[in-house]
Amino acid sequence: MSRYHEMKFRAVTSFQRRIGNPLVRQLPRQTILETTGRTSGLPRRTPVGGRRVGNEFWLVSEYGEKSQYVRNIQADPQVRVRIKGRWHAGTAHLVPQDDARARLRTLPRLNSATVRAVGTNLLTVRVDLTG
Template identity: 70%
Template sequence: MGSKKDIQHRIVTAFQRPLNRVVRRLPGHQLLETTGRVSGQPRITPIGGRRTGDQFWLVSEFGERSQYVRNIMADNRVRVRLHGRWHSGVAHLVHDDDPRARLRALPRYNSAAVRAVGTDLLTIRVDLEA
């Protein structure tokens, strides 16, 4: 039997997978493109975060258990789609940041969802290229 975190992770990701397939096709949504650590193929994940200057900040609800975070750990070169335009960048896991405080500075609805379902919050900073 899995832990409560394992069960919550499985339930949430089972719900998110089909929803994400639809959301990533809709215009205007923020997307993160990573390179699959096994396949080498582009992997696109709907995200919620905020651009601040040449950085984009987001919080993963399942930390290093999230597939996109595991992809970042294998290859931190990413792309972020903001307002319909793709931006290349380098992602960094920011373990010493307070993800709950960070969520207060990010878009409200996404932050509320991350807080509600997240078990291992982890801040991610993407340094965007010019």
């Protein structure tokens, strides 16, 4: 990762962790991905933008395997997703062979624009919903 991308990553993730995510998590209709912390074992809730297609939920991580929630998925793929205020259990899968930029064109516009603007290593994630 270039020095510019590293600085951008640190600035954006610091803002998200301290300001953005705590505020957005409070919105009742915000889509939330809940993973299990790979070190703490505690639930970790991250606001995400994605779309449900049948029994699958698709999203794109802006920082790929550097994203904390992606690292948590690698340790334990059992997740929950809150969609329109309702929780769904599922199993998350990283899909590196998917064209993440093309996938963003199928997801909510505002979030996709933000991911394209700040992302440095896009990675598609699919959650197979079971409940």
